[in-house]
Amino acid sequence: SAVISQKPSRDICQRGTSLTIQCQVDSQVTMMFWYRQQPGQSLTLIATANQGSEATYESGFVIDKFPISRPNLTFSTLTVSNMSPEDSSIYLCSVARTSDSYEQYFGPGTRLTVT
């Protein structure tokens, strides 16, 4: 299995500010994703982080609000911009290997509270 770390593990931020979340994997992976889990809700895919190119966003999510970078096959960042209390969520990085079987794993998550 892949070992995935996220930084920070949690944060409390002021409205209107931005936070960048990092996702580091211990081995090269083909696919990386960012999910959001609002309080008491299920997980929703924000975007697919593409190595060396712009991320692919799901309906309802835009690059200006959630800019994503993926400079290589082991690292990605998600920025939550101009935050509001509605952005309070757990943000999770997920990785998958297309050349492998079924493995798809999640990082430990970043618990964000916006005040």
Place this chain on the structure above:
Amino acid sequence: AQKITQTQPGMFVQEKEAVTLDCTYDTSDPSYGLFWYKQPSSGEMIFLIYQGSYDQQNATEGRYSLNFQKARKSANLVISASQLGDSAMYFCAMREGPGGTSYGKLTFGQGTILTVHP
């Protein structure tokens, strides 16, 4: 579009008993994968078990087994010999099979909170 339904918001089970968590799905893709994850209060998502749409046998991983009924489009998780540490939220998820443009994207159900009583 893919859809996952978990109809049990909460389940209770006695320690050492078995419990079944329900999951039904809907997809028009012939190739897909079904996952179960456990989410304790810490928030991390722990992978439990996977079933591919072409797998002939039901998946098993230790105390976890997946009761896959393709014709009924159901993928229920069975936990045998429940332990207190099994108390958590459980999510069923689906993704399109290899080769599809949506490969790797997981669609999640709403989750089931499992409480194990001593």
